[in-house]
Amino acid sequence: MKRLLCATATLSLLATAASAQSFTYTWTPAGTLAPTPPAPEFLMFAGAGDLYEIESSRAVLETTANPAIRRFAQMMIDHHTKTTADAVTAARAAGLTPAPPMLDAPKAAMVAALRQYSGVERDRLYLVQQQMAHKEALGLQKTYAETGETPQLRSAARATVPIVEAHLAELQRLMR
Amino acid sequence: MKRLTTILVAGASAAALSACAMTPSVMDPGLTSAPASPMAPMGMTARPDADMQAVLDAHAALGAKPIETLTVQQARTQPSPADAVNRVKTMRGMSTAPDQTVTAMNLTYPTGGATQPVRIYKPAGAIGNNLPVVVYYHGGGWVIADLDVYDATPRSMARNLNAVVISVEYRKGPENKFPAAHDDANNAYRWVLDNARAWGGDPSRIAVAGESAGANLALNVAISARDGGWTQPKHVLAVYPIADADPNLPSKMENTASLPLRTPTLAWFGQYALRGPSDQQDPRYNLVAANLRGLHGVTIVNAQIDPLNSDGETLASALTRAGVPTERRVWDGSVHEFFSMADVVRDAYDAQQWSFGRLRSVLTR
Numbered sequence: 001m002k003r004l005l006c007a008t009a010t011l012s013l014l015a016t017a018a019s020a021q022s023f024t025y026t027w028t029p030a031g032t033l034a035p036t037p038p039a040p041e042f043l044m045f046a047g048a049g050d051l052y053e054i055e056s057s058r059a060v061l062e063t064t065a066n067p068a069i070r071r072f073a074q075m076m077i078d079h080h081t082k083t084t085a086d087a088v089t090a091a092r093a094a095g096l097t098p099a100p101p102m103l104d105a106p107k108a109a110m111v112a113a114l115r116q117y118s119g120v121e122r123d124r125l126y127l128v129q130q131q132m133a134h135k136e137a138l139g140l141q142k143t144y145a146e147t148g149e150t151p152q153l154r155s156a157a158r159a160t161v162p163i164v165e166a167h168l169a170e171l172q173r174l175m176r
Numbered sequence: 177m178k179r180l181t182t183i184l185v186a187g188a189s190a191a192a193l194s195a196c197a198m199t200p201s202v203m204d205p206g207l208t209s210a211p212a213s214p215m216a217p218m219g220m221t222a223r224p225d226a227d228m229q230a231v232l233d234a235h236a237a238l239g240a241k242p243i244e245t246l247t248v249q250q251a252r253t254q255p256s257p258a259d260a261v262n263r264v265k266t267m268r269g270m271s272t273a274p275d276q277t278v279t280a281m282n283l284t285y286p287t288g289g290a291t292q293p294v295r296i297y298k299p300a301g302a303i304g305n306n307l308p309v310v311v312y313y314h315g316g317g318w319v320i321a322d323l324d325v326y327d328a329t330p331r332s333m334a335r336n337l338n339a340v341v342i343s344v345e346y347r348k349g350p351e352n353k354f355p356a357a358h359d360d361a362n363n364a365y366r367w368v369l370d371n372a373r374a375w376g377g378d379p380s381r382i383a384v385a386g387e388s389a390g391a392n393l394a395l396n397v398a399i400s401a402r403d404g405g406w407t408q409p410k411h412v413l414a415v416y417p418i419a420d421a422d423p424n425l426p427s428k429m430e431n432t433a434s435l436p437l438r439t440p441t442l443a444w445f446g447q448y449a450l451r452g453p454s455d456q457q458d459p460r461y462n463l464v465a466a467n468l469r470g471l472h473g474v475t476i477v478n479a480q481i482d483p484l485n486s487d488g489e490t491l492a493s494a495l496t497r498a499g500v501p502t503e504r505r506v507w508d509g510s511v512h513e514f515f516s517m518a519d520v521v522r523d524a525y526d527a528q529q530w531s532f533g534r535l536r537s538v539l540t541r
Contacts, residue, residue, distance in 0.1 A: 023214055029429070041214075105212050106217070106223060107210070124236055124239050129236075136215075
């Protein structure tokens with residue numbers, strides 16, 4: 001009983017942040033976000049996504065013995081550092097000042113979960129997380145590329161879409 | 177999650193938290209300070225609660241893959257949700273040994289010209305010849321899983337109800353398609369009626385229970401008992417039953433990427449368990465269209481993040497329309513298979529306490 005209570009208390013801390021589940025942005029069956037986020041929210045989501053990619057890839061590089069995952073993780077760090085930089089450049093060109101990227105609670109929890117495992121277990125969880133995160137990133141970028149209000153950011157999103165698609169294809173190969 | 181918060185505010189929190197301060201996820205300052213996201217998770221009704229997510233993470237870390245991406249053989253042998261629970265227990269320094277206060281005895285019952293296994297659970301200290309009896313049917317879409325994968329629920333039920341619980345194996349697809357499992361479920365129930373006294377059970381105080389495909393079996397056994405003139409179960413505990421063939425129900429539209437069960441997984445199960453798509457219109461599958469009158473009472477447990485959540489909702493409506501006393505609860509932030517995870521998932525503990533309490537009140541009356 002003490003164990004249960006212990007586990008329960010531990011988890012409740014995390015849950016309080018995540019349990020208020022009323023979402024402003026939801027997914028359509030076509031995999032786009034509705035409504036289309038305005039520029040500041042788009043930048044916040046994209047920045048959090050990039051930062052998660054970078055942080056989780058750093059975490060897996062600390063422990064992986066798999067050369068293919070090592071290559072992929074390094075590529076994630078490089079590409080997602082670049083997509084954040086491109087989004088900031090596009091935002092400034094549109095006269096916006098984006099806030100520095102930060103992890104939201106769900107993404108911070110994902111990185112923390114990765115760090116609870118090591119070796120091949122961390123590799124496997126990393127790949128499952130990456131696939132979900134990239135599907136959401138693709139949906140976000142597609143949404144903004146198609147219906148975003150700020151032209152400069154729309155262009156940046158259009159350029160990001162094929163990068164994310166290539167990552168998803170590579171993930172499919174790694175998960176076979 | 178709400179009840180949990182109340183418990184913590186009530187006072188146990190400070191001591192419990194300091195005792196658990198070494199847990200890495202809590203020590204991570206980014207976790208407690210990071211803002212909630214206004215973006216919904218993709219392909220899921222909601223985000224799993226943290227203790228639920230921990231089991232899903234363990235399942236992924238063990239190498240479990242979405243069932244619909246696997247062959248039948250792979251799906252039967254890959255790490256199970258029960259393995260994921262044990263992985264979490266190991267991480268928390270908890271024992272993974274089955275509860276030894278409940279004894280388990282393996283037997284077989286005759287069905288389909290051969291036999292199938294059953295496991296009989298009984299509290300180790302139970303005495304007397306008139307314990308309540310529950311016949312339990314495991315899940316797995318009538319294709320995968322077995323008595324071992326679903327050991328936790330019947331074991332917990334035996335302890336909590338002080339009852340003899342008989343967990344029933346049955347023939348599965350694609351080797352034995354619909355309605356082989358349903359025939360076995362009925363044969364097992366009648367065999368228990370005939371034999372319960374030998375294990376100290378009182379066959380007049382009998383209920384049926386099941387999870388997922390097994391919940392569908394339990395409901396069908398209650399219907400068969402009514403029609404066959406057998407002793408009817410006093411109650412049915414149906415945990416996320418398969419009960420409605422409609423593919424456009426809200427939870428099936430929403431949970432296309434949930435784990436361990438998502439809408440495409442249901443199609444995969446159907447492909448191997450059924451003789452063809454028309455079996456979905458059989459009232460044994462599509463229970464919402466079955467004659468439900470005369471059942472003695474049904475308790476339905478659902479998880480919010482589960483393509484079968486709406487099946488529970490439409491079934492509860494159909495039962496109520498048929499005059500069957502029915503109660504249903506949905507656990508927010510929980511996924512399919514959560515019910516058996518009471519040792520590590522708070523909602524599962526609560527769902528067991530609630531539903532076993534309802535069984536107890538009927539069986540000890």
